[in-house]
Amino acid sequence: MTKPYVKKDIKDKIATIEFFHPAHNSLPSDILAQLADTITKVGHDDDVLVVVLKSGGDRTFCAGASFKELISINDEQTGEKFFSGFANVINAMRKCPKFIIGRVQGKTVGGGVGLASSMDYCMATKYAAIKLSELNLGIGPFVVGPAVERKLGVSGMSQIAIDANTFYTAEWAKGKGLYANVYDSTEDLDIAIAEFAKNLCEYNPEAVKQMKQMFWRGTEDWDELLKERAKISGKLVLSSFTKEKLKRFK
Template sequence: MSQPYVKLEIENQVGYIEFFHPAHNSLPGNILAELAQTITDAGNNDDIKVIVLKSGGDRTFCAGASFNELININDEATGKVFFSGFANVINAMRKCPKFIIGRVQGKTVGGGVGVASATDYCMATKFAAIKLSELNVGIGPFVVGPAVERKLGLSGMSQIAIDANTFYPAEWAKQQGLFTQVFDTTEALDEAVKTFAENLCNYNPEAMKEMKKIFWQGTEDWDALLAERAAISGRLVLSDFTKKKLESYK
C-alpha cells in the first residue's frame, strides 16, 4: 500500500469504511473530505445496518492531520479550511443515523483521537496509545476537543491536552471510557469487531437510529461550534511560535 485511499466494503450488512495514508495515516484535506462523504453515504445506504470505521496498515490508526499541509498554511482562511477537515468528519459521524463501531489497531494522535472519540462504540488493541499533541506546536485540540471531552470527560481530556508530550496507554483510554475493550492482537480485535457488528445487525434499525439521537443529544450546535474552533486553530497556526516550531520539525 502506497497510495492514499478511502474505501467502503459491505459484508453481511456491515459497512466497513477504511482510510489510509502512507504517512502513518496522517490525513490531508482531500482524504478527510472523502472520508466525511463516505460516512454520510454509508449512513444513507439501506444495504448497511452498522458501520465499522478502520484504517489500513498495522502500526498507526491515525496520526492526525497532514503535516505537509499544516506547514504551508499562510493565511487564516486557509487555516480554517484545513482545521475544518476533522470537524467535517466528526460532524458526519455525529449525524450518521447508524451506529459507528471504531476499530483502533495502533497509536492515534490529535485528530485521530477525535475520530476515535466520535465513534459510538470503540474497540482497540493494547498498542492503541493516544496523544493530543497540538499544544506542542502552539495550537490546541480545539476542533476535536468537544468529541474527546464527550468520551473522556473534561478531566481526562484536559489531562492529555495539557500533557501534550505523552502517549497514554490503551488501558488508560479504556478506563476513561474511550475504548470498550482492549485486545492483545489485531487478529483478536478484528474477530471481536466483526462478531459485534454483525450481531448488531439483528437489532431493529429504527431503535438503533433513535438510540443514536439520544446518545448525541446536546451536540446540535457542533456545526457552528467546530467551525469556530477551526477558526481559532487557523489563527494560532500563523503565530511566530507555531511557525518556528513547525520549521524545527521539518
C-alpha cells in the same frame, strides 16, 4: 509506496470504511473530505445497518493532521478550511443514523483521538496509546476537543491536552471510556469486531437511529461550534511560535 486512499466495502449489511496515508495514516484535506462524504453516504444507504471505521496498516491508527499541509498554510482562510475538515468528519459521524464501530489497531495522535472519540463504540489493541500533541505545536485540540471531552470528560481531556508530550496507554483510555475493550492483537480485535458488528445487524434499525440521536443529545450546535473552533486553530497555526515549531518537520 501505497498511495493514500479512502475505500468502502459493504458485505452482509456491514459497511467497512478504511482510510490510509503512508505518513502514519495522517489526515490531509482530501482524505478528510472523502471520509466525511463516505460516512454520510453509508449513513443514507438502506443496505447498511452497521459501520466499521478503520485505518490501513498494522501500526499507527492515525497520526492526526498532515504536517505537510500544516506547514503550507499561509492565511487564515486556508487554515480554517483545513481544520474544518476534521469538523466535517466528526459531524458526519455524529449525524450518521447507524452505529459506528471504531477499530483502533495502534497509536493515535491529535485528530486521530478526535476520530476515536466520535465512534459510537470503539475497540482497540493494547498498542493503541493516545496523545493530544497539539499544544506542542502552539495550537490546541480545539476542533476535536468537544468530541474528546464528551468521551473522556473534562478531567481526562484536559489531562492529555495539557500533558502534550505523553502517550497514555490503551488501558488508561479504556478506563476513561474511550475504548470499550482492549485486545492483545489485531487478530483478536478483528474477530471481536466481526462478531460484534454481526450482532448489531440484528437490531431494529429505527431503534438504533433513535438511540443514536439520544446518545448525541446536546451536540446539536456542533455544526457552528466546530466551525468556530476551526477558526481558532486556523489563526494559531499562522503564529510565529507555531511556524517555528513546524520548521522541524520540513
